[in-house]
Amino acid sequence: MKFTCAKTDLAQAVQTVSKAVSVKNQNPILSGIYIKAENNLLELQATDYEIGIICKIEAQIEESGQIVLSGRYLQEVIRKLPGVNIEIEYDRQEKTAHIKSNRAHFTLLSMSPDDFPVINKIKGDFNFKIRDNILHELISRTTFACSNEEARPVFTGCLLELDGSQVNMVATDIRRLAFQTSTLEDFEGQRKMIIPSKILNEIQKLLISDTPREVNINYNSNQISFELDGTYIASRLIDGQFPDYNRAMPTSFSTRVKVNTEEFRSVLDRVALISRTNEYKIATLEFSAGMIRITSNNPEIGNADESMTAEIDGEDITISFNVDYIADVLKIVNTKEFYISLNSSLNPASIRMLDDESFTYIITPVRNNGI
Amino acid sequence: MKFTCAKTDLAQAVQTVSKAVSVKNQNPILSGIYIKAENNLLELQATDYEIGIICKIEAQIEESGQIVLSGRYLQEVIRKLPGVNIEIEYDRQEKTAHIKSNRAHFTLLSMSPDDFPVINKIKGDFNFKIRDNILHELISRTTFACSNEEARPVFTGCLLELDGSQVNMVATDIRRLAFQTSTLEDFEGQRKMIIPSKILNEIQKLLISDTPREVNINYNSNQISFELDGTYIASRLIDGQFPDYNRAMPTSFSTRVKVNTEEFRSVLDRVALISRTNEYKIATLEFSAGMIRITSNNPEIGNADESMTAEIDGEDITISFNVDYIADVLKIVNTKEFYISLNSSLNPASIRMLDDESFTYIITPVRNNGI
Numbered sequence A, B: 001m002k003f004t005c006a007k008t009d010l011a012q013a014v015q016t017v018s019k020a021v022s023v024k025n026q027n028p029i030l031s032g033i034y035i036k037a038e039n040n041l042l043e044l045q046a047t048d049y050e051i052g053i054i055c056k057i058e059a060q061i062e063e064s065g066q067i068v069l070s071g072r073y074l075q076e077v078i079r080k081l082p083g084v085n086i087e088i089e090y091d092r093q094e095k096t097a098h099i100k101s102n103r104a105h106f107t108l109l110s111m112s113p114d115d116f117p118v119i120n121k122i123k124g125d126f127n128f129k130i131r132d133n134i135l136h137e138l139i140s141r142t143t144f145a146c147s148n149e150e151a152r153p154v155f156t157g158c159l160l161e162l163d164g165s166q167v168n169m170v171a172t173d174i175r176r177l178a179f180q181t182s183t184l185e186d187f188e189g190q191r192k193m194i195i196p197s198k199i200l201n202e203i204q205k206l207l208i209s210d211t212p213r214e215v216n217i218n219y220n221s222n223q224i225s226f227e228l229d230g231t232y233i234a235s236r237l238i239d240g241q242f243p244d245y246n247r248a249m250p251t252s253f254s255t256r257v258k259v260n261t262e263e264f265r266s267v268l269d270r271v272a273l274i275s276r277t278n279e280y281k282i283a284t285l286e287f288s289a290g291m292i293r294i295t296s297n298n299p300e301i302g303n304a305d306e307s308m309t310a311e312i313d314g315e316d317i318t319i320s321f322n323v324d325y326i327a328d329v330l331k332i333v334n335t336k337e338f339y340i341s342l343n344s345s346l347n348p349a350s351i352r353m354l355d356d357e358s359f360t361y362i363i364t365p366v367r368n369n370g371i
Helices: A007-018 A071-080 A132-140 A197-206 A261-275 A323-330 B007-018 B071-080 B132-140 B197-206 B261-275 B323-330
Strands: A002-006 A032-038 A041-047 A051-058 A060-063 A065-070 A085-091 A096-101 A104-111 A127-131 A157-163 A166-172 A176-183 A190-196 A214-219 A223-228 A231-236 A255-260 A282-288 A291-298 A302-309 A311-314 A317-322 A337-342 A349-353 A356-363 B002-006 B032-038 B041-047 B051-058 B060-063 B065-070 B085-091 B096-101 B104-111 B127-131 B157-163 B166-172 B176-183 B190-196 B214-219 B223-228 B231-236 B255-260 B282-288 B291-298 B302-309 B311-314 B317-322 B337-342 B349-353 B356-363
Touching: A002 A007, A002 A051, A007 A032, A007 A041, A007 A051, A007 A071, A007 A085, A032 A060, A032 A071, A051 A197, A065 A071, A071 A104, A071 B261, A104 B261, A127 A132, A132 A166, A132 A176, A132 A197, A132 A214, A157 A197, A176 A323, A190 A197, A190 A231, A197 A231, A255 A261, A261 A282, A261 A291, A261 A302, A261 A323, A261 A337, A261 B071, A261 B104, A282 A323, A317 A323, A323 A356, B002 B007, B002 B051, B007 B032, B007 B041, B007 B051, B007 B071, B007 B085, B032 B060, B032 B071, B051 B197, B065 B071, B071 B104, B127 B132, B132 B166, B132 B176, B132 B197, B132 B214, B157 B197, B176 B323, B190 B197, B190 B231, B197 B231, B255 B261, B261 B282, B261 B291, B261 B302, B261 B323, B261 B337, B282 B323, B282 B337, B317 B323, B323 B356
Parallel strands: none
Antiparallel strands: A002 A060, A002 A085, A032 A041, A032 A065, A041 A051, A051 A231, A065 A104, A085 A096, A096 A104, A104 B302, A127 A214, A157 A166, A157 A190, A166 A176, A176 A356, A214 A223, A223 A231, A255 A311, A255 A337, A282 A291, A282 A317, A291 A302, A302 B104, A337 A349, A349 A356, B002 B060, B002 B085, B032 B041, B032 B065, B041 B051, B051 B231, B065 B104, B085 B096, B096 B104, B127 B214, B157 B166, B157 B190, B166 B176, B176 B356, B214 B223, B223 B231, B255 B311, B255 B337, B282 B291, B282 B317, B291 B302, B337 B349, B349 B356
16 A cells, blocks of 8 residues: 555544544554545544544555554654655555655554454435534534433433424433524424434534535434545434423523623632532522622632622522533523523523524522522 | 732732642641731732742731631632722631622631741841843753652752852753853852752742843752742752762763754654653664764554754764653754764763853763664
């Protein structure tokens, strides 16, 4: 095998597939990146069996072939090479790859390509297209609400729900829930699947570009794949029953509060200095007489107490939340103002953005017995 | 106690003394910052018995007094306060400090100021002044060569050597040595002392300013203090005999090489990708026929091989070094070109900058038996 390609192309492709390189070391071949050179195309692959990524770039191929190189060293070496172009040649006898760029010459040991579990693309009739910015919004506004507890796999993923021209993404860890909806073109029927949030987060990073692109999605009963430009990402689906999220979303509220986002964010940030160190991370919000008062108390450190004005429509309420659960959603609120809607100190509250009906966040209060 | 001061002044002072706040938790009072309000001055102190820092700022004092607050929480709270001014008032009954700025109100528990080991300034006749930029250069060009091994304390510090109008700073971990010299005004006599590098690194951070300042240094047989503007830093000295560094510095060389700094730095950076993973971190340099060839070999990964042109004056030499020891000194080389001077593959080499005689770096080669 021998080829020449542009350094920036190869560096980008290696970085993309590196996300699927196994770091667990359970099987050495999974720590490698598989490279196939054929028909003026380089195909790079990496997989840890949970996620598989294929990336294709153009190259001048002098001799076809396949190799597997250490993902870690390939990434570090390619990134630092001095030239515009890179030549890679496989030495069959030494079982090494010679990587050359200007006067730099690296030799990396190769693993056997026959041992690499080459990724088979998902084939079948189940597929749809989605615009990259819509998929980005669905992912970025929900995955943060997933659970990290592997013991309950359903909550470590996001529900993707297709219902005719509507597409919903939902994530919950039981104590809070994030819901984002959008529209799909050219889709008929209904379908639900649970996608690991880890993989959605990787896909999200690929979705930032200046020109709008279509993402092709294929799926079957236990796998899903995302394809855009030269990149293909496949993931297993999570098996299980996602809870009926509609039942968790209150239909009416007794109090609605319109809040300045930036001001609330900085007040909460200060109060969190005290509550973050507390076992329960509790901040208490008092809505009354056109003011929100936010307090936190930690017997070992002290307390914080700050007020800000807000438009309060409805009854006075005092309610306590896990401060992280509010801080998390504030990271994605991108409107100048947002709504907090409440019923009582024991009922779930909702957070929605101003003039944006597509997103809903539900948060369960904590009982604060003055700890 | 009750006072008002500017937020930026207090935040700066708290950050400065925080460097001396103990993180080891051996004694809770040492995790605190002592604050004394008196005569329209706030004095902040922190110490972990190794280093002590005092910082003074102006304040409007309504009632004199002393408190000790948690260094960690005080720093976090002050930094995030919303207003231009901060009011702090001690509540004797609650034993808490009320910290107010705009609508934010924090209450922090106070420790007893009577338990705080208040720092006594070093008094006596032994003192000299040094310009801040000279002290900065002495520190920044040497401390990196110190050892981290607490078992041999002498090598964890820098030798400060005063000899009439000459001042030298020297650091070594036996395998390499960094030497920087400069001139002192108004000093007579000779003096040697070993200062912990940890403290020199903290002092270095305070020495960056737009206007040249004088640093006042006081010392006795076991302590040294540095004073500039409103900040006073005291440190213990390291007891022991610093090796005779003059014997480690070769007086003549058989080969002198003039090297382009930027090019050498990036070649070494690439070759280091392979050698850093090796137990001995070895890079081999071949100086011959107007070229430097740098190679590294690691049987488990592969090897790196790159050449660059250089002005070589003298005999051909092949020599191996710990790659970190070269990378470290390259961080401080600030001239476009530098010299490597050598005698043989087994003798120490020297690195000096072009047109700057004040700095010398000596590095011992490693034997490379083709591992």
